Amino acid sequence: MRGGGLLVAGTTSDAGKSVVTAGICRWLVRQGLRVAPFKGQNMSLNSFVTRGGAEIGRAQAMQAQAARVEPSALMNPVLLKPGSDRSSQVVLMGRPVGELSARGYHGGRQQALLGTVLECLEELRATHDAVICEGAGSPAEINLRRNDIVNMGIARAARFPVVVVGDIDRGGVFAQFFGTTALLSPEDQELVAGYLVNKFRGDVTLLEPGLDMLHGLTGRRTFGVLPYAHGLGIDEEDGLRVSLRGAVRESVVAPPVGEDVLRVAVCAVPLMSNFTDVDALAAEPGVVVRFVDRPEELVDADLVVVPGTRGTVRALAWLRERGLADALVRRAAEGRPVLGVCGGFQVLGERIEDDVESRAGEVEGLGLLPVRVRFAVEKTLARPSGEALGEPVEGYEIHHGVADVRGGETFLDGCRVGAVWGTHWHGSLEGDGFRRAFLREVARAAGRRFVPAPDTSFGTLREEQLDRLGDLIEEHADTDALLKLIESGPPGGLPFIAPGAP
Template identity: 90%
Template sequence: MGGGLLVAGTTSDAGKSVVTAGICRWLVRQGLKVAPFKGQNMSLNSFVTREGAEIGRAQAMQARAARVEPTALMNPVLLKPGSDRSSQVVLMGKPVGEMSARGYHGGRQKELFAPVLACLEELRRTHDAVICEGAGSPAEINLRRTDIVNMGIARAARLPVVVVGDIDRGGVFAQFFGTTALLAPEDQRLVAGYLVNKFRGDVSLLEPGLAMLDGLTGRPTLGVLPYAHGLGIDEEDGLRVSLRGAVRESVVAPPFGADVLRVAVCAVPLMSNFTDVDALAAEPGVVVRFVDRPEELADADLVVVPGTRGTVRALAWLRERGLAAALARRAAEGRPILGVCGGFQVLGERIEDEVESRAGAVDGLGLLPVRVRFAREKTLARPVGEALGERVEGYEIHHGVADVRGGEPFLDGCRTGAVWGTHWHGSLESDGFRRAFLREVAAAAGRRFVPAPDTSFDALREEQLDRLGDLIEEHADTDALLRLIEKGAPEGLPFVPPGAP
């Protein structure tokens, strides 16, 4: 049985995903066979494995950090919110139904514990180390009874736990102490130490506080990771992450041609796989921003309508905001629009939905000759094809079935004038196709923009993952992390009662 470690966090977006990826990359560089794991994930950013299973994109990226192929074992339960109170439950990569939060935590979650634990055990049997990521905070005591992703899985598998805190938010000492103190004694015995994330400044000024924290809890801080820009890769907690990581308010790299290219992404409700635009933001001379007002489309050379878990809701939102009318004017003027998955569906003529929204027949924006019918079975695929003379790879995650009735074929969708639509996520990560597409956009927009001839999105991602591995290697106590992975939490860790100071 291979070793393991659980990376928990004091809050959502404390940095669990990137720290887990960094530890995976550092370990694989030490010659170990490593796998990531997250028993239960809640995210609208998902990915399709080669066997056709849907998992969180964060786990797919962590698998890449570990240099292994992602599988459903790495994220056995995925929750995809459809509203504030309900989510689609995806088990072992396949949807098994919609459930309210109360219904899930009231009983269904307990049923999933055995398969989640079995997946972890299988990964530990076949790998030297499994680095697990928690969800939210382990100190969400209202959910502890049904927990299958934080201390529940840690206790069942006897995993040592390292708690990550985001010092850039402030209050990290209180977060570390409070998180530990709220845990039951049996859970506390597994909390082996802390990792400070996103620190700016002189570490020596922090050291007295770290010493006091050790004195109060009996647990060391195993590293202080500096703030690093541009490492919010494929995280799951919402648009705010992408706004920080991918959106350029100014061009970081100078354009290869004479002009920059401006891309506006409609921030539709329940936006899914907004990571599709990361490849555009990686191009020198391309500025990407998320928008929610029609006037923000005025200077855009390309408008992207991204995927969504609520197609009919997104369609209504576009109309209410005045964005639908602005998109129609763009199409009439021959100004480029790209719709991806749910965004492709809203650009069509008609939607028949008795599955997602149960709204029945709804008129689309009518910008593409497409009619969409929602099927109960979800399409999960990894297509390969050709567009604009270039090879393209992508992945599909949708209930909508498109009946294309005209236009030019485009990645199993279609193109009419300067309006493109496809169900394929990830297509813009294919470098040759992305450059060809941007040349077409620039020509239609009248821009003297030239795509950089050597930008490799794959190489940029590898560079980011290596930077994460470097952060762990250079700023964490790697000897202590290895001991935890190999031997578990040390014996005799003290109990920290609430209010102990």
């Protein structure tokens, strides 16, 4: 097989397209096939930097790991990073090319990118046995169909079969499957091979009569019913979701090694980006991670993390409006740990000069670190490595702000003053040795008898979760039928469902 493929669409956003795509990738690579993930256009504030210096969605980087291949810009040629409700930065082939309003993008610019998207897909097809494409939102967003480059537009251009995923946990999945199919044109319906039920709880036999009725109404089969799986900890496009050891805002799953737990509060700033940085903390036994938006929620926190954001100045204003800025200043004065990452690092500094992102000019920071930040037009995209706290560290950088560090102790190209740390490096806590050293420092400063687990491997945990996704597909989907679709394309002869039928 060479160049086969499948489009995983969804009835809604967050139906489970990303994890199903990753699961199919992991299942296929375990069958000895060369597999690549693909998403023509992604809208997300969670992104990653490839070894080639290209910025892509973290979901595609995770899917590449599931497929056991190196992530590349080919896998996500268009990335939209929202800066407001109405505009986004457009990242093309891993590099920012400008800001566009939603109207400007969907009004014509999007269609102009179709050629690039299809070229990337064809290049992946030429070098892999199968390409598993992830759609975006729903293919039945008929107001956007004309310029679509990520759902049925891709499927029709590549003649890929489409499997539609629906989240039954939300309810209404049969109506979603039927309505999604009925709203498509005859040419698009021809490619919809069937459905995949996601997040089912209970006895599958109770669901089967409904699946039979759905087949009778649409002429299309259901390829599997995936059970609800807790604690998958897989990178999504956006939204707070489960960590590797349990859901954020929930209690500790794994007991602490030492006498105390360690409580981490993450400020849920506007346009929060790469909040996956805290996943490695949540993976540690005895570490509780929660996202907060009130100053009183910082009182019992042993560590406060100010994460990355697409709107640094806006996040700074939000921290002040909420009273969180004052709480952070008090913590620093008391010697209680604070970590700022990327945009969070920038707000902890003395001053921000921004004529690029917010165009707010000069803005006073929180003054917790001796740093002045100036926003540059060109974005920094890098994969740095170094050493901190006596341990090797690797990370990745995605930022317009250029930091002028004027004092303090050097810390991952940022700085540290007392118990306040700041860095532009995302992903640094995924290094097991460095994470343990950092948590020991936090525990000491917080006065906690917390001991990091000596054998926790974030990489191993991530691999275990990707294998769980592969297991879900292998054990609960009709893999023979899926493989036939990937090899042979759309089945053909499927009936057209007119809107309003039956």
